[in-house]
Amino acid sequence: MLKSFRLILFSLLMLSGVTAFAAKSGITIGMQLEPPNLDPTGGAAAAIDEVVYANIFEGLTRFASDGSIQPALAKGWSVENEGKKYVFQLQENVQFHDGTAFTADDVKFSIERAQAEESTNAQKGLFENIAGVEVLDDSTVVVNLTNPDGNLPFNLAWGDAIIVAVESIENAKTAPVGTGPFVFNNWVQGDRINLKRNENYWGEPAKLESVTFKFISEPTAAFAAMMAGDVDAFPVYPAPENLPQLEADPRFSVVLGSTEGETILSINNKSEKLSDRKVRKAIAHAIDRSALIEGAMFGYGTPIGTHFAPHHPAYVDLTANSNYDPELSKSLLKEAGVGNLELSLKLPPPAYARRGGEIIASQLRSVGIETKIENLEWAQWLEQVFKGKDFDLTIVSHTEPMDIGIYVKPDYYFQYENAELQGVMETLKSESDDEKRTELLQQAQNIIANDYVNGFLFQLAKTGVANSKIQGLWENAPTQANDLTAVFWAE
Amino acid sequence: MLRYFLLRLGSLIATLVVASLVIFFVLEVVPGDPASYMLGINASEETLQALRQELGLNLSPPLRYLSWISGLVTGDFGTSYTYRTPVAGMISDRLWISLPLAIYALLISIVIAFPAGVFSAARRGSGFDTGIMGATQLGIAIPNFWFAMMLVFFFAIKLHWFSAGGFPGWDQGVLNGLKSLTLPAIALALPQASILARVLRSSLLDVLNEDYLRTARAKGLTRKQAIIRHALRNAMIPVLTIIGLQFSFLLAGAIIIENVFFLPGLGRLVFQSIAQRDLIVVESVLMLLVFAVVMVTFAVDVMYAWVDPRMRGRRK
Numbered sequence: 001m002l003k004s005f006r007l008i009l010f011s012l013l014m015l016s017g018v019t020a021f022a023a024k025s026g027i028t029i030g031m032q033l034e035p036p037n038l039d040p041t042g043g044a045a046a047a048i049d050e051v052v053y054a055n056i057f058e059g060l061t062r063f064a065s066d067g068s069i070q071p072a073l074a075k076g077w078s079v080e081n082e083g084k085k086y087v088f089q090l091q092e093n094v095q096f097h098d099g100t101a102f103t104a105d106d107v108k109f110s111i112e113r114a115q116a117e118e119s120t121n122a123q124k125g126l127f128e129n130i131a132g133v134e135v136l137d138d139s140t141v142v143v144n145l146t147n148p149d150g151n152l153p154f155n156l157a158w159g160d161a162i163i164v165a166v167e168s169i170e171n172a173k174t175a176p177v178g179t180g181p182f183v184f185n186n187w188v189q190g191d192r193i194n195l196k197r198n199e200n201y202w203g204e205p206a207k208l209e210s211v212t213f214k215f216i217s218e219p220t221a222a223f224a225a226m227m228a229g230d231v232d233a234f235p236v237y238p239a240p241e242n243l244p245q246l247e248a249d250p251r252f253s254v255v256l257g258s259t260e261g262e263t264i265l266s267i268n269n270k271s272e273k274l275s276d277r278k279v280r281k282a283i284a285h286a287i288d289r290s291a292l293i294e295g296a297m298f299g300y301g302t303p304i305g306t307h308f309a310p311h312h313p314a315y316v317d318l319t320a321n322s323n324y325d326p327e328l329s330k331s332l333l334k335e336a337g338v339g340n341l342e343l344s345l346k347l348p349p350p351a352y353a354r355r356g357g358e359i360i361a362s363q364l365r366s367v368g369i370e371t372k373i374e375n376l377e378w379a380q381w382l383e384q385v386f387k388g389k390d391f392d393l394t395i396v397s398h399t400e401p402m403d404i405g406i407y408v409k410p411d412y413y414f415q416y417e418n419a420e421l422q423g424v425m426e427t428l429k430s431e432s433d434d435e436k437r438t439e440l441l442q443q444a445q446n447i448i449a450n451d452y453v454n455g456f457l458f459q460l461a462k463t464g465v466a467n468s469k470i471q472g473l474w475e476n477a478p479t480q481a482n483d484l485t486a487v488f489w490a491e
Numbered sequence: 492m493l494r495y496f497l498l499r500l501g502s503l504i505a506t507l508v509v510a511s512l513v514i515f516f517v518l519e520v521v522p523g524d525p526a527s528y529m530l531g532i533n534a535s536e537e538t539l540q541a542l543r544q545e546l547g548l549n550l551s552p553p554l555r556y557l558s559w560i561s562g563l564v565t566g567d568f569g570t571s572y573t574y575r576t577p578v579a580g581m582i583s584d585r586l587w588i589s590l591p592l593a594i595y596a597l598l599i600s601i602v603i604a605f606p607a608g609v610f611s612a613a614r615r616g617s618g619f620d621t622g623i624m625g626a627t628q629l630g631i632a633i634p635n636f637w638f639a640m641m642l643v644f645f646f647a648i649k650l651h652w653f654s655a656g657g658f659p660g661w662d663q664g665v666l667n668g669l670k671s672l673t674l675p676a677i678a679l680a681l682p683q684a685s686i687l688a689r690v691l692r693s694s695l696l697d698v699l700n701e702d703y704l705r706t707a708r709a710k711g712l713t714r715k716q717a718i719i720r721h722a723l724r725n726a727m728i729p730v731l732t733i734i735g736l737q738f739s740f741l742l743a744g745a746i747i748i749e750n751v752f753f754l755p756g757l758g759r760l761v762f763q764s765i766a767q768r769d770l771i772v773v774e775s776v777l778m779l780l781v782f783a784v785v786m787v788t789f790a791v792d793v794m795y796a797w798v799d800p801r802m803r804g805r806r807k
Contacts, residue, residue, distance in 0.1 A: 036529065036573035036767060043573075044531025120542040122530040173575040189574065189581060190755025190763075191658055214657060216753040220640060221656055225753070228647040228655035379523030379768045386532055387524075400533060413532075 024489040026210040030231035032238045034215040037173035040159040044122035046480040049159035053481035057162035057178035061153045067478035069153050083148030083432050090139040094202040096165050097183045104141040108133040110163045123160040150432035181206040181485045207488035233466035235482050240298040246465050257462040257476035258311045261397040265455030270415040271392050280452035282332035284322035286367040293458050296356035301458035306449040307404050314441040318449040329367040343392035345371040348381040353395040386413045397460050407448050421447045510781040515556050518770050525572045525768040546572050568775045573767045578775050589757040592672050593741035599680035608691030630685030639678035639751040656752035675752045683737050690733050694726040727798045735791035739784045
């Protein structure tokens with residue numbers, strides 16, 4: 001009786017259009033945050049790139065999952081004039097989704113638009129060194145630089161440097177038109193964004209017919225959506241506490257990868273009490289990284305000893321430089337002559353900061369440093385900490401790739417200034433020899449580690465969950481993106 | 492009557508004007524810059540300035556207030572800072588979920604509360620009454636987000652009868668839409684139904700001892716008939732007040748339930764907009780809610796008059 005009742009109910013549900021058992025040619029990707037708009041050249045929100053990067057929009061170059069730089073709309077390039085001139089050969093027969101042709105003029109337009117005075121590009125600095133763009137013919141474009149820069153192909157791979165068309169840029173915020181393997185279909189604000197396969201794609205076409213991004217901010221709801229099969233994959237899964245349970249379930253696979261997020265305990269180097277290197281060193285030695293990673297991140301994360309990604313070939317492991325040593329910490333504080341140190345610790349919303357903050361506060365307390373924790377929203381954090389520099393300590397993950405350059409900006413929020421480091425980074429700018437670049441980068445890492453500029457905590461892990469039949473998702477996150485070109489359902 | 496109506500209309504407009512001033516200037520003092528939220532930590536001051544210019548944030552607050560309010564009057568709610576789409580469209584999209592959800596939840600609440608309240612009042616002190624009172628106590632005490640998660644766990648994860656959340660859109664069929672609102676509506680309705688049942692019961696108990704009910708019984712009505720024809724009608728005033736309040740609450744206060752079921756409703760829109768300092772959206776939604784509450788109160792007043800002819804008399 002009960003069985004037949006359930007059968008009836010079940011068939012009713014099926015009739016009403018539950019499509020869970022339809023053939024899988026589409027995928028639903030869960031994301032915690034909804035992008036505010038879809039123009040990666042006019043906002044910093046990571047969620048924008050997570051939807052559009054490599055799916056809708058492409059740049060001259062692009063990041064691959066392993067972090068390497070690959071050609072994209074540029075077939076190849078040559079460097080001339082001692083590193084001050086780049087000649088890009090473009091892919092031919094490429095069309096934007098609205099049918100207009102992609103040519104060298106679009107490249108010139110895109111770069112000049114990003115550089116313009118009224119530009120609202122969040123990473124305008126990427127284009128600072130570009131002196132001018134010349135169109136040689138439809139498929140050849142020259143980028144002239146003010147100073148030689150081996151990093152140009154890297155800079156142009158960013159989501160902020162994608163190529164847009166003059167015909168369609170105006171509506172890019174709500175109806176983006178790019179050259180990528182997927183075409184924007186529709187956006188139900190607050191709920192989901194849907195993309196369809198680009199049947200006229202210039203490269204290898206995507207395997208999936210359609211992609212839906214679904215926005216689920218609540219970690220518990222994310223778990224429920226995975227378990228109920230409403231979402232096929234959650235590339236940046238917001239609740240690490242559920243990962244062991246999902247891993248044990250044969251329906252799902254958990255994908256662990258690296259990100260570019262150096263999570264640091266930022267120290268206001270200009271604050272009276274913290275301008276003393278000894279005090280900063282004492283703070284660094286008071287932190288037990290493994291307890292922090294265990295407690296705040298459920299074990300996911302790689303300890304770092306400097307501001308550099310551990311998977312980068314030039315990385316030096318300097319964690320020993322600031323190993324956990326509370327006794328040393330106490331004696332350093334005594335030496336520095338500070339007693340009853342009380343510091344503000346301002347925490348932005350992410351779990352790494354809020355949970356990590358509590359743990360760090362207790363670790364600091366055990367060496368005699370009291371902290372006053374203050375929880376801030378992002379908008380407040382930007383205003384008070386980032387802009388106002390009104391803080392002693394804060395925890396934040398710096399997710400931009402290769403961002404050690406922030407240590408040479410004296411007015412950056414942690415306010416560090418060091419002439420030696422500035423010299424090293426200046427030399428690096430015009431150095432194109434790989435071996436020498438590595439050497440310089442390692443020098444820079446050593447300098448900031450030895451100066452204990454910030455408390456270097458851990459590299460954020462990318463913890464993704466996906467249906468175990470899905471293949472081809474990015475394992476790592478060299479930039480915040482969900483490149484779905486090569487994703488497919490295995491039978 | 493006309494004079495009463497005009498007075499009432501005047502006070503309505505005054506309420507709205509005061510509310511708009513309070514909303515605008517309170518949000519004005521909230522720290523946080525929408526431009527730096529949007530452009531993140533690598534943007535230069537020059538880029539921020541360009542964006543502020545583009546968004547019209549460089550105007551003085553009184554000027555922005557005037558342009559906002561004159562837009563509201565003509566139906567133009569302005570353009571969202573972060574989404575860059577018209578606010579009116581965003582709000583109406585969300586309303587198409589929040590409004591049906593609120594009505595759905597209210598209906599469930601009424602359907603549960605009326606029989607429960609009437610029967611437990613009619614059989615005061617019986618096992619049934621004690622049972623209902625215990626159940627409503629529990630219904631009020633259980634946090635509705637927890638109850639919502641239990642619903643998801645049982646009906647979505649275990650039985651797969653419903654999806655865990657989300658909204659397919661009305662264009663996918665009304666039944667599909669209602670289905671996806673069912674669990675959230677139940678979760679929202681449970682505490683409301685419990686409150687309503689208790690209010691109805693006590694308000695019925697108050698009138699059951701009145702003389703006119705004894706008279707009604709004396710003239711030959713059964714107890715049941717007396718309750719339905721005479722007691723219920725007289726007990727309605729406090730119940731209507733509660734229903735009015737509940738509706739306003741359900742419209743704006745479903746935010747936690749919206750998060751549990753990831754429904755793109757008004758509550759989540761406000762929450763998200765506050766975090767992003769998309770103040771123009773926050774202001775307009777708050778204004779709309781004030782308007783809705785004022786209108787619901789007005790409607791409840793009219794209903795009073797409908798159930799209680801004495802009130803009609805008083806107004807003339």
